[in-house]
Amino acid sequence: MGAKKKIAVIGTVGLPAKYGGFETLAAHLVKNLDRKYKITVYCSGKKYKKINNQRQTYYRFARLKYLPFKANGIQSIIYDTLSIIHALFYADVLLVLGVAGAWILPFVKTFTNKKIIISIDGIEWKRDKWNFFAKCYLFWAENLAVKYSHIDISDNESIQDYTAIRYGSLSRIIEYGADHTMKVVPVYEDRQEFPFLNKPYAFKVCRIEPENNVHEVLKAFSQLTKYTLVMVGNWENSEYGRGLKQQYEKRASIILLDPIYEQSRLDLLRSNALVYIHGHAAGGTNPSLVEAMYLGLPVIAYGVSYNRTTTEDKALYFKNHKDLIGLIKNTTIKELKAQGSIMGEIAKRRYNWELVSDKYSQLITEALMVKDKVAVKPRLAQLGVTKLIEMNLGHLKHQHLFFEKE
Amino acid sequence: MDQIKEYFVILAFSLVLVLILLQLLRKVAIKINLVDKPNARKMHKKPIPIIGGVAIVIAAGFALLLSPEFWNSINEYYVLVVGTIVLLVIGAIDDKMDVRASLKLIIQIALAYFIFNSGVRIESMYGIFGIYELPYAIQYILTLLVIVGVINAFNLMDGIDGLAAGLSIIGFSAYTYIAILTGELFLAVLFVAIIGAIIGFLKFNLSATHKVFMGDAGSLVLGYILVVSGIMLLQSAQGSANVSCALGVVIGVLGLPVADSIRVYYKRIKSGNSPFKADKTHFHHLILMLGFEHKRASFIITFFVMCVIALSAIFGTMFNVTLAIISFLILYVSISKVLDINRNITIWREKIKKLEEK
Numbered sequence: 126m127g128a129k130k131k132i133a134v135i136g137t138v139g140l141p142a143k144y145g146g147f148e149t150l151a152a153h154l155v156k157n158l159d160r161k162y163k164i165t166v167y168c169s170g171k172k173y174k175k176i177n178n179q180r181q182t183y184y185r186f187a188r189l190k191y192l193p194f195k196a197n198g199i200q201s202i203i204y205d206t207l208s209i210i211h212a213l214f215y216a217d218v219l220l221v222l223g224v225a226g227a228w229i230l231p232f233v234k235t236f237t238n239k240k241i242i243i244s245i246d247g248i249e250w251k252r253d254k255w256n257f258f259a260k261c262y263l264f265w266a267e268n269l270a271v272k273y274s275h276i277d278i279s280d281n282e283s284i285q286d287y288t289a290i291r292y293g294s295l296s297r298i299i300e301y302g303a304d305h306t307m308k309v310v311p312v313y314e315d316r317q318e319f320p321f322l323n324k325p326y327a328f329k330v331c332r333i334e335p336e337n338n339v340h341e342v343l344k345a346f347s348q349l350t351k352y353t354l355v356m357v358g359n360w361e362n363s364e365y366g367r368g369l370k371q372q373y374e375k376r377a378s379i380i381l382l383d384p385i386y387e388q389s390r391l392d393l394l395r396s397n398a399l400v401y402i403h404g405h406a407a408g409g410t411n412p413s414l415v416e417a418m419y420l421g422l423p424v425i426a427y428g429v430s431y432n433r434t435t436t437e438d439k440a441l442y443f444k445n446h447k448d449l450i451g452l453i454k455n456t457t458i459k460e461l462k463a464q465g466s467i468m469g470e471i472a473k474r475r476y477n478w479e480l481v482s483d484k485y486s487q488l489i490t491e492a493l494m495v496k497d498k499v500a501v502k503p504r505l506a507q508l509g510v511t512k513l514i515e516m517n518l519g520h521l522k523h524q525h526l527f528f529e530k531e
Numbered sequence: 532m533d534q535i536k537e538y539f540v541i542l543a544f545s546l547v548l549v550l551i552l553l554q555l556l557r558k559v560a561i562k563i564n565l566v567d568k569p570n571a572r573k574m575h576k577k578p579i580p581i582i583g584g585v586a587i588v589i590a591a592g593f594a595l596l597l598s599p600e601f602w603n604s605i606n607e608y609y610v611l612v613v614g615t616i617v618l619l620v621i622g623a624i625d626d627k628m629d630v631r632a633s634l635k636l637i638i639q640i641a642l643a644y645f646i647f648n649s650g651v652r653i654e655s656m657y658g659i660f661g662i663y664e665l666p667y668a669i670q671y672i673l674t675l676l677v678i679v680g681v682i683n684a685f686n687l688m689d690g691i692d693g694l695a696a697g698l699s700i701i702g703f704s705a706y707t708y709i710a711i712l713t714g715e716l717f718l719a720v721l722f723v724a725i726i727g728a729i730i731g732f733l734k735f736n737l738s739a740t741h742k743v744f745m746g747d748a749g750s751l752v753l754g755y756i757l758v759v760s761g762i763m764l765l766q767s768a769q770g771s772a773n774v775s776c777a778l779g780v781v782i783g784v785l786g787l788p789v790a791d792s793i794r795v796y797y798k799r800i801k802s803g804n805s806p807f808k809a810d811k812t813h814f815h816h817l818i819l820m821l822g823f824e825h826k827r828a829s830f831i832i833t834f835f836v837m838c839v840i841a842l843s844a845i846f847g848t849m850f851n852v853t854l855a856i857i858s859f860l861i862l863y864v865s866i867s868k869v870l871d872i873n874r875n876i877t878i879w880r881e882k883i884k885k886l887e888e889k
Contacts, residue, residue, distance in 0.1 A: 264872055264876050
């Protein structure tokens, strides 16, 4: 079999995981695969400073390398690029999370024999948070990322449809794990600190951005005075957030909390909720949604394709605050509990880290063997119709492919 | 000073005349169905009379009759008159009932040949890429190519209200400066008359209630005059100290239409389509995709070209024209690439919205 293959994980802020989905993913990949492969993870020196021993050289059996740049924002371009270049010197497979460094991939694919697996992370260029030039760069980079990687990963079937239509490529779907969360039983001090734990409440945790429909949810609950809403997010980070906080925080039934980074504290508030509200309108499979599902919470989600796919179309869906009000008022506790079990079953089946790591491991093995990328349509389909009919393959010319849904 | 007074008079006369003509001929055009009917691809919503071109030529023509320079030199510049009339007629017929593209092309090539034979030709590269005097065969091919190319390129620029007119105004204004510099007084007066007519035309073109188009009749004629008089100016400036400035100006004026046509033809061919297949990928379409409305977009492009002409003239005189051309090309390619990405983003955003709603 030979020596262990060397894998470089590029594009995350770093380990130990403190920031978001990609970081948690990296942490679990290391946890499950660090004996099977020699893993190096690149970290941002700006977030893991030298003082106070914040910088570890190893995380479990994975080596950590630090770069003096931020991993997000415009610095991500140079952060990812330098990581990729550095990894070329030793790695067999580069696992790149995010498309910021994609501009260099054509060179990597042409001049080296390193294998590239790239995860395109939702459809980044569409996000309202980016300015015009950032959107142009990300749109262009996504194209390069899919064309010049050996395998590309989407985290959601709807994104797989998109890449199939736009690039003709077959993205692999690997979602997120949620089994790092757990139900937390509140103790006396908790109930003192958070009185709402003593009664049923709806819960939502997200970045405070218009795309997450924060305003719609707040508007709905401002008219549902008999129902409590607890929302955790970075209210102070934007004009949008500050405005909403000012508008709604005085209501007794609406509780707005600042970001909570400690997993167990977040789980405390989350796992004891009656229902989870998920307003995300963009970006694939959201870690916060799958985590809520794993905790057995019934879900009322914004009715966009990604959320439906994540919940297998079995949750409750809303399009605006009116729908949400209707759902809250008209769904019984019994129905909610049943909903919760269904969500929990889906999550146990699909969203566990062992399964995710296993899929990644399979992809790594495949990447090491493949030469060209698998396309959606067979190459034979490019031949003319007469030729295909001669070969009895006429049906290949016009196929109904998986992404052409009714 | 008399010269300047004369120019003012000609310009004003031309302007007033075109206003009168357009007011009168608008209704006539609608009656005889010389209108542009809207379809899915075009930008306008109701039928618009296409008499701008005819009105501009008639108005400018009559204004010219007032000037002594016209009567003095008409023999030398008859090619301009002949070509204008030919293209005006063909353009008007095309506006009314769609002439075949191959026929239009043949007529343009014939005109180009006619011009070459009359002595108006591209004889030299004036130092671009270090080349000067050209061999006869190359002169022939290049002249034909450039004349036919620019006429069509300019024709393609007439896509949104005010664009072809705006580009013509600044183009001819810059040409007027060069004409005076090189002593081409006939051309100077011609340009001034045309500018006056176009300004009057613009008033109607940009109006919401009395809109008119210049049609193929207009854009073919204007493109023709721009390219042929451009060559004339260069020939006249040759050997003099003004040649770099003249070169810079001519390239600045004709650069965008030419570069844009080449880019669009290339992209269409690369996608496996005919280069003449109509789509919305011209420079002005890309600018519109940034979210500007038509008049604003025309203004932006016209302003941009005005800066390019100025910079091109200055660069050309101070440094070297080859450098100016290369810089312009790099600038143009970068801007179009970014605008093209933006266009794709806009298209895909719509497609994804549909996917997300399923």
